[in-house]
Amino acid sequence: MRSYSIALIPGDGIGIDVIKEGKKVLDTLCSLDGGIKMDYRTFDWGCEYYLKTGRMMSETGLDELKDVDSIYLGAVGYPGVPDHVSLWGLLLPIRRKFEQYINLRPVKLLRGIQSPLAGRTAEHLDFTVIRENNEGEYSSIGGRMYEGTEMDLAIQSAVFTKHGVERVLRYAYSMANKIGKPKRLTAATKSNGINHTMPFWDEYVRKINLEYPEVETEITHIDALAAFFVTKPDVFDVVVASNLFGDILTDLGAAIVGGMGIAPSANINPDRKFPSMFEPVHGSAPDIAGKGIANPTAAIWCAGMMLEHLGEHALANILMEALQQVLEEGRMVTPDLGGTATTVQFGEEVCGKIKRLG
Amino acid sequence: MRSYSIALIPGDGIGIDVIKEGKKVLDTLCSLDGGIKMDYRTFDWGCEYYLKTGRMMSETGLDELKDVDSIYLGAVGYPGVPDHVSLWGLLLPIRRKFEQYINLRPVKLLRGIQSPLAGRTAEHLDFTVIRENNEGEYSSIGGRMYEGTEMDLAIQSAVFTKHGVERVLRYAYSMANKIGKPKRLTAATKSNGINHTMPFWDEYVRKINLEYPEVETEITHIDALAAFFVTKPDVFDVVVASNLFGDILTDLGAAIVGGMGIAPSANINPDRKFPSMFEPVHGSAPDIAGKGIANPTAAIWCAGMMLEHLGEHALANILMEALQQVLEEGRMVTPDLGGTATTVQFGEEVCGKIKRLG
Ligand SMILES: CC(C)[C@H](C(=O)O)[C@@H](O)C(=O)O
Ligand SMILES: CC(C)[C@H](C(=O)O)[C@@H](O)C(=O)O
Numbered sequence: 001m002r003s004y005s006i007a008l009i010p011g012d013g014i015g016i017d018v019i020k021e022g023k024k025v026l027d028t029l030c031s032l033d034g035g036i037k038m039d040y041r042t043f044d045w046g047c048e049y050y051l052k053t054g055r056m057m058s059e060t061g062l063d064e065l066k067d068v069d070s071i072y073l074g075a076v077g078y079p080g081v082p083d084h085v086s087l088w089g090l091l092l093p094i095r096r097k098f099e100q101y102i103n104l105r106p107v108k109l110l111r112g113i114q115s116p117l118a119g120r121t122a123e124h125l126d127f128t129v130i131r132e133n134n135e136g137e138y139s140s141i142g143g144r145m146y147e148g149t150e151m152d153l154a155i156q157s158a159v160f161t162k163h164g165v166e167r168v169l170r171y172a173y174s175m176a177n178k179i180g181k182p183k184r185l186t187a188a189t190k191s192n193g194i195n196h197t198m199p200f201w202d203e204y205v206r207k208i209n210l211e212y213p214e215v216e217t218e219i220t221h222i223d224a225l226a227a228f229f230v231t232k233p234d235v236f237d238v239v240v241a242s243n244l245f246g247d248i249l250t251d252l253g254a255a256i257v258g259g260m261g262i263a264p265s266a267n268i269n270p271d272r273k274f275p276s277m278f279e280p281v282h283g284s285a286p287d288i289a290g291k292g293i294a295n296p297t298a299a300i301w302c303a304g305m306m307l308e309h310l311g312e313h314a315l316a317n318i319l320m321e322a323l324q325q326v327l328e329e330g331r332m333v334t335p336d337l338g339g340t341a342t343t344v345q346f347g348e349e350v351c352g353k354i355k356r357l358g
Numbered sequence: 359m360r361s362y363s364i365a366l367i368p369g370d371g372i373g374i375d376v377i378k379e380g381k382k383v384l385d386t387l388c389s390l391d392g393g394i395k396m397d398y399r400t401f402d403w404g405c406e407y408y409l410k411t412g413r414m415m416s417e418t419g420l421d422e423l424k425d426v427d428s429i430y431l432g433a434v435g436y437p438g439v440p441d442h443v444s445l446w447g448l449l450l451p452i453r454r455k456f457e458q459y460i461n462l463r464p465v466k467l468l469r470g471i472q473s474p475l476a477g478r479t480a481e482h483l484d485f486t487v488i489r490e491n492n493e494g495e496y497s498s499i500g501g502r503m504y505e506g507t508e509m510d511l512a513i514q515s516a517v518f519t520k521h522g523v524e525r526v527l528r529y530a531y532s533m534a535n536k537i538g539k540p541k542r543l544t545a546a547t548k549s550n551g552i553n554h555t556m557p558f559w560d561e562y563v564r565k566i567n568l569e570y571p572e573v574e575t576e577i578t579h580i581d582a583l584a585a586f587f588v589t590k591p592d593v594f595d596v597v598v599a600s601n602l603f604g605d606i607l608t609d610l611g612a613a614i615v616g617g618m619g620i621a622p623s624a625n626i627n628p629d630r631k632f633p634s635m636f637e638p639v640h641g642s643a644p645d646i647a648g649k650g651i652a653n654p655t656a657a658i659w660c661a662g663m664m665l666e667h668l669g670e671h672a673l674a675n676i677l678m679e680a681l682q683q684v685l686e687e688g689r690m691v692t693p694d695l696g697g698t699a700t701t702v703q704f705g706e707e708v709c710g711k712i713k714r715l716g
Contacts, residue, residue, distance in 0.1 A: 157513050159513050223605045227618065
């Protein structure tokens with residue numbers, strides 16, 4: 001029996017709705033396979049937990065998570081709890097404490113999904129963004145001074161280290177080296193306007209490129225790069241970016257492949273010293289939470305990425321094939337994509353498809 | 359006789375090509391009007407100047423510029439001169455020294471231009487981005503430490519001040535208050551991940567909103583906002599953003615309204631203590647420089663914004679009407695938009711149209 005321990009953190013809002021369907025899909029796959037067992041532990045952490053306890057997760061939360069094989073997270077965030085509380089109390093500490101320094105986000109148009117870009121089909125839209133996930137602009141270093149006076153000001157420092165930059169670049173280069181002909185990597189920068197950290201980043205891009213001489217490298221300013229996601233998305237294979245730039249590019253990436261309901265992400269600790277975490281790019285969307293209309297595609301796709309990471313490639317393939325077939329058939333279309341299917345109906349359709357494929 | 363002194367800084371690469379056409383258009387308008395005189399002074403500053411002199415502009419450059427009525431700039435940047443040299447030696451000091459704290463960038467689909475967004479026409483794409491232009495993430499504060507060791511790191515501080523934030527927000531709110539029904543303002547933030555400067559920014563958005571209670575305000579995270587530029591660009595009227603976020607959003611904005619060849623910008627000192635500067639959003643594009651194929655639309659539109667700023671509304675209107683008619687007729691289409699017209703042919707077509715309209 002292959003057995004995996006999975007921490008489920010549905011979190012807030014639609015996180016709860018979509019993780020339920022993702023779990024259903026995993027259960028369906030396991031029951032078909034027979035030789036695999038998922039050991040779930042569900043954690044009710046998030047903003048409601050915060051309102052009751054003053055903490056986003058239990059005091060020993062990170063300890064409770066550290067030995068699981070994977071973390072499967074919905075979303076956190078809630079009206080009334082400031083974002084910088086909800087995120088710095090759960091999502092960001094997990095990413096950092098578990099050294100999930102890779103945030104891997106596919107920008108891939110699935111079959112059956114329409115891109116908002118005129119004339120763009122699946123063949124033009126298929127690349128991966130590797131986002132640095134531990135340092136950079138999200139340093140939390142800084143503060144405020146002279147509050148309440150005319151001099152009131154706030155400062156925040158972006159921190160880029162050799163340690164942090166080299167490891168994300170090596171991961172991105174080794175991916176670019178494996179896939180794609182030609183082997184291409186695009187690194188996001190802004191060294192023309194941000195004159196300390198970004199030239200530092202560029203220097204390391206050129207340095208790590210020497211270790212992967214076959215990979216053709218473009219260093220592109222983030223402003224231009226954002227524009228190119230719209231005007232020539234077909235030129236990209238692997239895009240590597242700092243924490244903030246990767247954040248912006250991947251929401252934009254989600255938009256060009258059909259919206260936030262679709263985009264998955266994997267927060268990876270490549271050393272496997274700590275668990276990795278799988279979460280949709282979308283937020284908790286409080287406005288539609290609990291209405292049963294959220295699109296569970298991103299969450300289901302995340303479950304597929306989790307299976308990949310666990311080495312369960314065959315199951316991951318079945319999951320993705322089922323998901324694509326459901327989207328392509330278009331019988332179950334959630335409201336974000338113009339249909340009327342519910343979250344549950346969509347999830348069950350995918351499960352049904354898996355049973356037929358399995 | 360209304361007389362204006364204009365500093366021309368064509369700069370590098372296609373900057374030189376496009377400013378020539380912009381000036382031709384201005385000359386044509388002036389000769390039609392009869393009552394207006396433009397007093398040009400051309401400065402050969404830029405990267406070639408740098409290679410000869412070690413400076414991007416003359417030592418007394420800012421002094422030479424400070425009394426003109428407007429600055430009309432092409433672009434700066436050149437292979438071989440690092441961006442952070444070329445820009446910190448010319449563009450950025452002008453923006454700062456002359457307190458051009460507003461960077462106004464229309465995101466408007468002109469008649470005759472095709473958006474890359476499926477099904478989007480001029481009625482969906484017409485808003486303005488107000489970018490803070492003096493502080494924020496482009497502080498130039500920071501540095502590097504432990505270079506050459508395993509500990510090598512770089513730090514850069516974003517600086518947000520009450521002074522800097524309030525004035526850009528007031529400008530944006532007063533614009534939102536004037537135009538649009540409903541009166542709407544969207545402020546870009548990232549207070550969920552960047553936990554000092556961005557909550558500070560949000561706080562001031564809410565504060566200045568109290569001065570403009572009729573303006574409905576949305577504070578939207580930059581990642582989501584970038585996605586919305588693609589998925590629902592029709593919801594925006596006035597978007598206000600920090601220096602970096604405004605930079606990214608406006609290149610993306612350019613992309614959705616037809617590309618970098620089209621997008622204009624105005625670096626404005628609203629107090630009129632110093633000259634304002636008008637420049638295309640595009641860069642110097644060394645790869646196509648001097649080939650006579652750059653699209654001068656952005657530069658010509660900038661000339662129109664300059665006329666507006668000088669109070670020459672009638673002439674600005676003729677310019678914009680002529681430009682739109684040329685684009686709409688589609689006889690002269692530059693290569694970036696799929697045609698074969700040269701920079702000069704396009705410029706002359708606009709001049710011809712002005713003569714017929716004038
Ligand atoms: C060249 C660069 C420093 C500049 C900026 O980022 O401000 C440019 O991208 C712009 O948008 O004007
Ligand atoms: C919620 C927020 C802090 C987070 C981020 O910016 O990392 C989210 O936008 C994401 O992309 O995972």
